[in-house]
Amino acid sequence: xxxxxxxxxxxxxxxxxxxxxxxxxxxxxxxxxxxxxxxxxxxxxxxxxxxxxxxxxxxxxxxxxxxxxxxxxxxxxxxxxxxxxxxxxxxxxxxxxxxxxxxxxxxxxxxxxxxxxxxxxxxxxxxxxxxxxxxxxxxxxxxxxxxxxxxxxxxxxxxxxxxxxxxxxxxxxxxxxxxxxxxxxxxxxxxxxxxxxxxxxxxxxxxxxxxxxxxxxxxxxxxxxxxxxxxxxxxxxxxxxxxxxxxxxxxxxxxxxxxxxxxxxxxxxxxxxxxxxxxxxxxxxxxxxxxxxxxxxxxxxxxxxxxxxxxxxxxxxxxxxxxxxxxxxxxxxxxxxxxxxxxxxxxxxxxxxxxxxxxxxxxxxxxxxxxxxxxxxxxxxxxxxxxxxxxxxxxxxxxxxxxxxxxxxxxxxxxxxxxxxxxxxxxxxxxxxxxxxxxxxxxxxxxxxxxxxxxxxxxxxxxxxxxxxxxxxxxxxxxxxxxxxxxxxxxxxxxxxxxx
Numbered sequence: 052x053x054x055x056x057x058x059x060x061x062x063x064x065x066x067x068x069x070x071x072x073x074x075x076x077x078x079x080x081x082x083x084x085x086x087x088x089x090x091x092x093x094x095x096x097x098x099x100x101x102x103x104x105x106x107x108x109x110x111x112x113x114x115x116x117x118x119x120x121x122x123x124x125x126x127x128x129x130x131x132x133x134x135x136x137x138x139x140x141x142x143x144x145x146x147x148x149x150x151x152x153x154x155x156x157x158x159x160x161x162x163x164x165x166x167x168x169x170x171x172x173x174x175x176x177x178x179x180x181x182x183x184x185x186x187x188x189x190x191x192x193x194x195x196x197x198x199x200x201x202x203x204x205x206x207x208x209x210x211x212x213x214x215x216x217x218x219x220x221x222x223x224x225x226x227x228x229x230x231x232x233x234x235x236x237x238x239x240x241x242x243x244x245x246x247x248x249x250x251x252x253x254x255x256x257x258x259x260x261x262x263x264x265x266x267x268x269x270x271x272x273x274x275x276x277x278x279x280x281x282x283x284x285x286x287x288x289x290x291x292x293x294x295x296x297x298x299x300x301x302x303x304x305x306x307x308x309x310x311x312x313x314x315x316x317x318x319x320x321x322x323x324x325x326x327x328x329x330x331x332x333x334x335x336x337x338x339x340x341x342x343x344x345x346x347x348x349x350x351x352x353x354x355x356x357x358x359x360x361x362x363x364x365x366x367x368x369x370x371x372x373x374x375x376x377x378x379x380x381x382x383x384x385x386x387x388x389x390x391x392x393x394x395x396x397x398x399x400x401x402x403x404x405x406x407x408x409x410x411x412x413x414x415x416x417x418x419x420x421x422x423x424x425x426x427x428x429x430x431x432x433x434x435x436x437x438x439x440x441x442x443x444x445x446x447x448x449x450x451x452x453x454x455x456x457x458x459x460x461x462x463x464x465x466x467x468x469x470x471x472x473x474x475x476x477x478x479x480x481x482x483x484x485x486x487x488x489x490x491x492x493x494x495x496x497x498x499x500x501x502x503x504x505x506x507x508x509x510x511x512x513x514x515x516x517x518x519x520x521x522x523x524x525x526x527x528x529x530x531x532x533x534x535x536x537x538x539x540x541x542x543x544x545x546x547x548x549x550x551x
Contacts, residue, residue, distance in 0.1 A: 451514030
């Protein structure tokens with residue numbers, strides 16, 4: 052097995068991330084705004100059995116991370132796990148995965164910058180301050196600040212993610228602790244007006260018996276269709292969990308830090324997702340979660356704190372949600388920059404290869420700035436009615452496309468295990484033939500569930516179209532390139548024979 056130093060000869064990045072940074076980056080990649088705001092909808096879909104869905108999906112995502120971890124352990128000089136798709140499945144699939152993943156990151160970044168400004172306005176609205184007219188300025192300032200963090204040095208990015216994660220963890224732990232105290236003392240609460248919820252929420256009490264209310268732990272209390280639809284919601288809550296695999300080429304002692312970060316993901320899932328959901332449903336019976344007229348749901352975190360008598364909870368939760376969205380955008384900028392840098396470095400175009408250069412601070416500054424410039428188009432797109440509708444479709448389709456990339460990653464891992472590159476003393480995925488197959492089958496199952504709901508059916512179709520059109524183009528282009536290279540090689544060999 053080659054040493055990291057030998058593999059790093061072509062690595063222009065600085066290994067500025069230490070163990071503390073990577074551990075909290077891994078946590079940040081696990082916890083998104085979906086837990087704070089979207090978990091109410093998933094609870095309403097299938098009740099307490101949503102806990103088992105979170106555990107099941109979390110285990111499969113852990114298997115994905117074990118596969119990525121094994122590949123990155125083998126060669127920690129790679130800037131992204133996408134490179135292994137190129138190595139083991141060919142340049143055609145690698146090009147498809149690389150460009151698709153970068154586009155997904157940019158589209159999600161556009162959604163996140165919109166979310167940041169929306170949450171920021173909501174936060175100040177709780178104090179009676181209206182900032183709705185400054186939405187575009189808020190987006191510009193947030194993006195500029197995060198771009199600056201990414202351009203300074205990779206260590207600055209790591210520090211920012213450390214503190215973002217600390218804020219998210221603190222809120223989750225505070226909510227769980229509040230719920231435990233309420234359950235222990237048998238707390239009773241009156242009917243209250245919950246911020247973000249239409250109408251008055253009913254009175255009740257805190258207790259473990261709330262988990263059994265309205266059908267309890269029936270697998271599908273609202274029917275099997277709702278239960279199956281919950282898998283896609285939970286899956287998208289875990290989306291971007293693979294982000295820690297993009298930091299390996301800039302991590303100190305990667306072969307020591309990476310296994311620890313990956314192995315602790317499942318523990319974080321149990322504590323932060325499952326622990327939070329159990330705490331929420333012990334305070335708020337799952338039947339209480341009902342949609343507003345616009346289809347939105349109140350934040351379960353706000354509900355718990357307001358039932359506990361903390362009326363300022365809405366402002367606190369939205370402050371943390373701003374942090375979570377900022378963390379997501381910060382990570383997206385980092386990841387998009389590295390992926391575009393890699394694409395540019397491997398490009399045949401001399402002009403595009405200029406994007407694949409690092410700055411004096413050893414960060415891919417040009418790739419980061421270009422990615423940020425595209426993300427900044429979000430407020431412009433949202434202002435054009437005809438274009439915004441198409442953008443929503445493409446943004447939704449991006450979540451479908453990422454499933455293809457996960458499947459390609461698992462297939463690349465299978466090829467690696469059967470190749471001469473495999474090292475038995477590495478960070479080996481256990482029972483890989485079984486666990487790898489389970490992960491691929493599960494991702495295919497999640498994609499099938501996208502066709503069950505009206506709001507995900509067309510994005511699923513758009514994802515298949517993207518796979519057929521762009522994937523087909525990449526494969527055909529690679530085949531043509533290989534033929535051209537072969538002919539050039541044969542011609543050169545003929546010329547050499549003629550000279551002799």
